[in-house]
Amino acid sequence: MNIKTVMAFAFGPIATAGLGLLTVPVIAWIFHPADVGRLNMVQISVSFGVLLFNLGLDRAYIREYHEWGDRGALLKACFAPGFALLLLVVAITLPYDRRISMWLFGVENVGYYWILVACLIASFVSRFLSLILRMQDRGLAFSMSQVLPKIILLLILGGLALSAFSRSFVELEVAYFVSLLSVLFIYTWNTRREWNPAFAAGVSQAQVRGLLSYGVPLIFAGIAYWGLDATSSVALRSLSTLSELAVYSVSVSFAGVGVVFQTIFTMLWAPLVYKWVAHGVDMRRVDLIAQQALAVVCALWILCGVFSWVADFILPARYLQVKYFMLCCIGQPLLYTLSEVTCVGIGITRKSMLSLWSTVAALIVNVAMSVWLVPGHGAAGAVIANAVAFLVFFVARTEASAYVWRPFPRARLYVVVAAAVGLSIATLIFGPVSPVHFNVVWLAMLPIVLWHFRTEWLGMYRSLRSAVRSEGWPVLARRGPDVRS
Incomplete structure (x- = not known):
């Protein structure tokens, strides 16, 4: 994959995150916190439905794309069972x-139910x-298919901000559905x-049975991952209030820089790895990529800590805690992304059940800590439980990959992410x-990470x-000494 293609794929998540930084404050200012919490329930319900009903065949499509001759048949075999x-x-x-x-x-x-069903089918x-x-x-x-719906959603929200319109949850849910429907039309x-x-x-x-044999274990792994991702929201809905759920939801949204990195990396990584495997490439290069991914993860985490105070200037006063919560929330996409590199051996060896058990271990930690912390601490307890659970998730996937594939250096990975x-x-x-003290601490960490x-x-x-040179792009060459006779 050349650099122009990478930049084309990266444009979508980056632009979407930028639009999200506009959309989230607009929703927070226009709608009641309870409605913001309800929208979070719509989003996690849709994500659960997509994970459950695709039967793991979306991953099977990626895995077999380069090895099937008839790709129309592959698409049909992967889509039809789950849709039925x-x-x-x-x-x-x-x-x-x-x-x-x-x-x-x-x-x-x-x-509310019927709009939710429509959102699920479109997604x-x-x-x-x-x-x-x-x-x-x-x-x-691909990128424009992600960006245009965000623009449409932002325009709809702008219209709802006018005093002539109602600002209840049904309008918010319909606006979300229209954005998903526009995605479907564009795709x-x-x-x-x-x-x-x-x-x-x-x-x-x-x-179909062959595809399902690969995908079915991923169904359970997908559901377990959804549970890991959604435990905090469900715990807040059951054990706390919709207002606390709203604070958590906004905090997760403001950790969008981590989601951008996750989206770009995972979108490019899995197809690339399986292409390497199909062509017999030396997979020891994964060790170097893991360390480079760790460097990027640390830099993004620290930058989030350095600039977290910006949230105070664009959110209502009731969301002042967001700047502290988002530092734990960003751990979820960053640790997931890093684990996609370190757990590559699970996919290569087709040991899909190990993904399930790794996720289940983290899910158990998340549920136990959420039940313990959420009743007394609300959203703060939820984000702490989520951060610890994703640390367990990362370690479990990494160890499983090293066990079934080949050992690789891991101590540095564990020490750095545990410190973060x-x-x-x-x-x-x-x-x-x-x-002030913690702002200084996060700022001081930046040069340390750059040097380390x-x-x-x-x-x-x-x-x-x-890569830039191979594409024929102009690059400033380093000038040598000017030697004149």
Whole structure:
């Protein structure tokens, strides 16, 4: 993959995060905290549905893309089973629409349920269509499909900000659905030449069973990961208040720089690794990439700590705690991203069950700590539990990969990420008492990280410079001594 393609794929997450920094404050200012909390429940419900009903076949599509001759048949074999299951479950849950609405949103409103179902279907279809663009390296089309819906959502919210319109949760949920629907329309148009042949493609039961044998263990791993991701939200909904859930939701949204890194890296990493495997590339290069990823993770974490005070200037006063919570929240996407590098051996050896057990171990930690901390500490307890759980998640995946694939250096990884999690939790607990001291601590960490990872920064610079030169881009050459006769 050349540097132009990487930049095209990176444009989407970066622009989306920038628009998110506008969208989150707008939602926080316009809507009641309880409605912000309800939107969080919609988002985690949709993410759960996509994880459950795709039956792990989205990962199977990525895994087998370079090895199947008929890619239309591959798309059909991966999409059809999960979509049929989704429609079946929707039909079964129809008699319980009011109960589901009450459990999720605290209000018996059938309309909330139906909009949620529409959001789930749109997201499910979009997931598979997005994989087509990703695997074809159509970075600009992929990025624009992410950016335009955010612009649409921001425009809708701008309209709702006018006093002539109602500002209840149904308007917020509909705005979210419209943004997802626009994603679906854009993906459908951009991939029309690829999904159309899939209707006529022939697929055997043996082929579907083969894909399911790879994907089914990932269903449970996906559900366990959703539980790990959603435990804090569910615990706050059950053991605390919707207002505390709103603070947590906004904190997670403001940790968006970590999500940008996660999105870009995971989007590029998995297909690249499996391409290396298919072509017999020496996989010892993963060790170097793990250390470079660690350097980037540390730098992003510290920059978040240095500039966390900015949140006070763009959020209402009731969200003053966000600047402390977001340091723990950013650990989730950053540790997940780092684990995607260190756990590559699980995917290569097809030991999918190890992903499940690693996630379950972290889930147990998250549930136990949430039940212990959330009733007394609300959102603060939730973000601490989440940060510790994702540390366990990272260690468990890394150790599993080293066990089934090959051993690699891990001590430096563990020490650095444990220190980052510890400093984030200390900032959350003691930061409100002495905010200036902790601002200085985070700022002082920046030159330390730059020096400690100087070899990795130099290596990344050389790789980037080499990639730029290979693309034929103009590069300033280092001038030698001016020798004149």
